[in-house]
Amino acid sequence: MTSKVCIALVIVFSLHVGTISSALCEELKTRYATVRYDDINLLQKFNDEIYLGRQLSQQLRQQKAFTIQDELHNKLNLIVEKVETVLDMFPTQLYVTIVLLPSSKEVQEVYLQKYGKRVNHVAYYSLSEKTIYLSVDDVNLKVLAHEIGHIVVDHYFQVHPPYKIHELLAQFAEEHITN
Ligand SMILES: [Zn+2]
Numbered sequence: 001m002t003s004k005v006c007i008a009l010v011i012v013f014s015l016h017v018g019t020i021s022s023a024l025c026e027e028l029k030t031r032y033a034t035v036r037y038d039d040i041n042l043l044q045k046f047n048d049e050i051y052l053g054r055q056l057s058q059q060l061r062q063q064k065a066f067t068i069q070d071e072l073h074n075k076l077n078l079i080v081e082k083v084e085t086v087l088d089m090f091p092t093q094l095y096v097t098i099v100l101l102p103s104s105k106e107v108q109e110v111y112l113q114k115y116g117k118r119v120n121h122v123a124y125y126s127l128s129e130k131t132i133y134l135s136v137d138d139v140n141l142k143v144l145a146h147e148i149g150h151i152v153v154d155h156y157f158q159v160h161p162p163y164k165i166h167e168l169l170a171q172f173a174e175e176h177i178t179n
Helices: 003-014 017-023 040-049 053-061 068-087 104-115 141-156 163-176
Strands: 026-029 033-037 096-101 123-126 131-135
Touching: 026 040, 026 068, 033 040, 033 068, 040 068, 040 096, 053 068, 068 141, 068 163, 096 104, 104 123, 104 131, 123 141, 131 141, 141 163
Parallel strands: 033 096, 096 131
Antiparallel strands: 026 033, 123 131
């Protein structure tokens, strides 16, 4: 899609919040996820906000990266694999969509539109859509590790664990991502 059409769609769709995610025109594909965004600056900011901590940063430096996309690609792979190690869960198939939104306002609008409920989330994982919606304004390694925790748990169990257990495991991933 050309960028002009993309901009036009974003303007039209931003009036109809429910379709925000369908207006995102750019994609970055990694081993575990397709990242969708509508502006390279948002992707750049997302990459900047994800500081990996000492141990994972060391691993990151050993991998080749020429562009922001390369670096983010490497970071996301590292984070998913670290969360799998933390939880000791290695699903055979794991693939999701990550939708980047500028702020929590957009995340909450998408949630309201889909579920009819007002929440104060800065990010959430939709089990039915296999999609993370997240606010780039609020993201950091812990927020991302929490949502990736949900992904790993979702893909690991054939029968979904109770919601509270799902949440506890995501919190565990968040807490131990930098160990
Ligand atoms: Zn959670």
